[in-house]
Amino acid sequence: MSAALLVDTLRDPASVGGLDATGWNHLIxxxxxxxxxxxxxxxxxxxxxxxxxxxxxxxxxxxxDREARQALWEADRCVDALRGTGVPTIxxxxxxxxxxxxxxxxxxxxxxxxxxxxxxxxxxxxxxxMAAGWEWVKPDPYDDAYYRQWMHELPPLIHRERDRMIDVxxxxxxxxxxxxxxxxxxxxxxxxxxxxxxxxxxxDRIIHSAAHMLADGDLQGxxxxxxxxxxxxxxxxPAALEARATxxxxxxxxxxxxxxxxxxxxxxxxxxxxxxxxxxxxxxxxGWGQEVRKLLxxxxxxxxxxxxxxxxxxxxxxxxxxxxGHRPQ
Amino acid sequence: xxxxxxxxIGPATFRIxxxxxxxxxxxxxxxxxxxxxxxxxxxxxxRLQPTSLARRWVRxxxxxxxxxGLADAAPMSLSHGLLAAEMxxxxxxxxxxxxxxxxxxxxxxxxxxxxxxxxxxxxxxxTLAALLGERGWRFMGDEFALLDLxxxxxxxxxxxxxxxxxxIDVVEDAVGDVRMGPMLRATxxxxxxxxxxxADAVARMDEGGKPALLLFxxxxxxxxxxxxxxxxxxxxxxxxxxxxxxxxxxxxxxLTRFVQSVPARAIDFPSGEAAFEMVDRLWGEVA
Amino acid sequence: MGITGYYRLDxxxxxxxxxxxxxxxxxxxxxxxxHMVISPVPEILDQMCIDERVSAADLHDRLAQRFDxxxxxxxxxxxxxxxxxLVALGLVRPA
Numbered sequence: 001m002s003a004a005l006l007v008d009t010l011r012d013p014a015s016v017g018g019l020d021a022t023g024w025n026h027l028i029x030x031x032x033x034x035x036x037x038x039x040x041x042x043x044x045x046x047x048x049x050x051x052x053x054x055x056x057x058x059x060x061x062x063x064x065d066r067e068a069r070q071a072l073w074e075a076d077r078c079v080d081a082l083r084g085t086g087v088p089t090i091x092x093x094x095x096x097x098x099x100x101x102x103x104x105x106x107x108x109x110x111x112x113x114x115x116x117x118x119x120x121x122x123x124x125x126x127x128x129x130m131a132a133g134w135e136w137v138k139p140d141p142y143d144d145a146y147y148r149q150w151m152h153e154l155p156p157l158i159h160r161e162r163d164r165m166i167d168v169x170x171x172x173x174x175x176x177x178x179x180x181x182x183x184x185x186x187x188x189x190x191x192x193x194x195x196x197x198x199x200x201x202x203x204d205r206i207i208h209s210a211a212h213m214l215a216d217g218d219l220q221g222x223x224x225x226x227x228x229x230x231x232x233x234x235x236x237x238p239a240a241l242e243a244r245a246t247x248x249x250x251x252x253x254x255x256x257x258x259x260x261x262x263x264x265x266x267x268x269x270x271x272x273x274x275x276x277x278x279x280x281x282x283x284x285x286x287g288w289g290q291e292v293r294k295l296l297x298x299x300x301x302x303x304x305x306x307x308x309x310x311x312x313x314x315x316x317x318x319x320x321x322x323x324x325g326h327r328p329q
Numbered sequence: 330x331x332x333x334x335x336x337x338i339g340p341a342t343f344r345i346x347x348x349x350x351x352x353x354x355x356x357x358x359x360x361x362x363x364x365x366x367x368x369x370x371x372x373x374x375x376r377l378q379p380t381s382l383a384r385r386w387v388r389x390x391x392x393x394x395x396x397x398g399l400a401d402a403a404p405m406s407l408s409h410g411l412l413a414a415e416m417x418x419x420x421x422x423x424x425x426x427x428x429x430x431x432x433x434x435x436x437x438x439x440x441x442x443x444x445x446x447x448x449x450x451x452x453x454x455x456t457l458a459a460l461l462g463e464r465g466w467r468f469m470g471d472e473f474a475l476l477d478l479x480x481x482x483x484x485x486x487x488x489x490x491x492x493x494x495x496x497i498d499v500v501e502d503a504v505g506d507v508r509m510g511p512m513l514r515a516t517x518x519x520x521x522x523x524x525x526x527x528a529d530a531v532a533r534m535d536e537g538g539k540p541a542l543l544l545f546x547x548x549x550x551x552x553x554x555x556x557x558x559x560x561x562x563x564x565x566x567x568x569x570x571x572x573x574x575x576x577x578x579x580x581x582x583x584l585t586r587f588v589q590s591v592p593a594r595a596i597d598f599p600s601g602e603a604a605f606e607m608v609d610r611l612w613g614e615v616a
Numbered sequence: 617m618g619i620t621g622y623y624r625l626d627x628x629x630x631x632x633x634x635x636x637x638x639x640x641x642x643x644x645x646x647x648x649x650x651h652m653v654i655s656p657v658p659e660i661l662d663q664m665c666i667d668e669r670v671s672a673a674d675l676h677d678r679l680a681q682r683f684d685x686x687x688x689x690x691x692x693x694x695x696x697x698x699x700x701x702l703v704a705l706g707l708v709r710p711a
Contacts (some may be wrong), residue, residue, distance in 0.1 A: 066648060069645075069646065069647075069648060070647070070648055073647040073648070073706070076646075076706065077706060080706065083710075133704075162647075
């Protein structure tokens with residue numbers, strides 16, 4: 001399994017000394033599929049690799065540098081758009097890690113800009129973003145109503161000139177999810193890092209990432225999320241993290257994330273049966289970078305929606321999606 | 330993947346996996362003269378996989394993906410498997426190549442100097458490059474010209490030439506049947522047939538040259554040669570490059586140097602003969 | 617902003633310029649964007665110093681020493697409009 005090879009390499013970079021060409025092909029395919037190639041390249045810095053691998057890793061480092069630069073520029077544009085509204089720019093996920101120079105940001109793939117905005121400031125923020133050139137990605141009435149009624153963010157916006165997306169969140173999980181983290185507390189405790197840019201407190205960064213991975217998503221990109229968590233954990237006091245997670249109603253998720261991070265990237269941990277299923281899902285990738293164990297993957301896709309929505313709503317949602325030709329991969 | 334092949338074209342190595350034998354067998358035949366790199370560490374992985382489990386056997390349709398893919402790429406019929414493999418390789422280059430500025434252009438070389446031709450699909454740039462490659466020029470590529478960021482040289486990417494519709498007969502007459510791939514009828518772009526470049530194009534595929542002339546060819550009823558302003562050239566080349574933005578400042582430096590140093594003309598031509606005559610004349614006068 | 621506002625050039629927004637015939641390309645490393653501009657935009661940027669707080673009127677007066685700008689009443693709003701466009705691109709900051 002190539003995903004297992006990938007996590008073994010991230011844990012112990014020197015182990016690549018034993019790889020043959022096939023092993024390298026599997027490792028590179030898995031790292032690209034999991035969007036961890038930049039992280040892998042940083043981990044392998046200073047370690048001898050075969051000559052065809054050197055330019056592949058150099059490209060990955062350059063791509064990650066460019067993505068970081070562009071992400072910071074989008075953050076800058078967001079601050080500029082919100083100038084005068086009194087709404088702070090609170091960065092989430094990749095852009096936050098890069099802006100704060102955290103280890104989790106090294107080589108990290110960054111897609112969209114994610115920001116957290118107080119719920120009552122959403123209309124002001126939305127108006128300011130539109131005035132600064134962002135527009136709706138797809139004017140689909142069903143998706144729009146779905147997002148506004150049930151999700152934890154505005155429908156995605158894209159900037160008409162720069163072609164970059166922004167997700168404006170007002171809380172951490174969809175309103176339909178069973179856990180209800182205290183977004184207002186996260187906003188109140190956000191930390192200022194530069195003029196105009198804020199990130200979540202060290203504890204909330206981990207809690208947000210764990211919630212995103214385990215309570216919200218279908219574990220797509222889970223290995224990268226878990227790498228983030230693994231890199232963020234040394235920054236917090238374990239007791240403070242537990243107290244904060246309890247307050248957000250996410251203690252079980254945070255504990256599971258800690259176990260999985262230790263088991264996959266760290267010194268190991270005792271895993272429950274459910275942890276083992278999640279780990280199997282996270283490592284379900286073959287030497288060509290393809291997802292395997294389709295039933296397990298599909299199981300998690302259904303689960304991710306079930307966690308977010310009551311069952312009848314789920315049925316309606318999947319039906320609407322499938323009629324439009326969407327299928328879980 | 331059940332079937333696979335590793336190919337090197339110019340500076341890039343591809344590991345191509347397929348759920349079916351057909352596309353791999355066709356690639357193996359047409360790329361037989363290329364460097365044998367079985368088992369090498371590849372720059373890119375390409376996958377030709379069924380759109381769903383049942384689609385491996387029932388009305389098989391190929392989903393083209395790999396390290397880099399498009400979620401909404403339209404599936405292709407298995408009978409067009411060779412085209413799917415070529416598109417898969419192009420997709421990896423277009424989305425993932427970072428070691429040169431990638432220009433969507435054809436190129437041919439003579440005396441160490443390179444003629445670069447760029448234009449929309451249907452402009453005739455592929456056919457022109459293929460035919461010039463049979464008439465004393467060295468064929469360097471019909472799809473991508475690679476601009477070296479440091480030296481400013483154009484490097485070859487001589488994959489199979491993809492010929493469409495009317496161009497098929499013209500080139501077939503010039504090169505003979507042995508160097509032609511299977512006829513792929515009724516693809517999304519019409520009929521397509523691939524041509525194997527001449528042996529010298531493959532043997533010298535690591536050898537670049539200094540760009541000496543840029544042409545914007547257009548196949549049509551008129552005959553015309555026009556100068557093109559540097560601003561327009563820059564715009565058109567950024568539109569013809571899939572990695573200009575990704576390369577950042579080195580891409581800007583390389584492309585502006587190219588625009589400032591390489592003479593350029595737009596040419597309209599009604600026939601191959603007219604085009605050859607214009608190319609010869611401009612090569613003598615401008616390049 | 618406009619003719620009553622102030623503007624500033626941030627050191628981090630420095631661009632690399634390249635002249636192609638009669639237009640100027642500005643590469644902005646911070647955003648990775650290439651901007652294509654024509655006169656008087658390059659001339660306006662040339663008159664701005666890093667971190668100096670200037671108004672459209674200040675820039676008008678500096679430019680008028682070197683170029684024939686025509687009547688001040690017409691040129692001033694034009695310069696302010698260019699500055700606001702540069703702010704929208706992120707090349708110039710409000711001050």
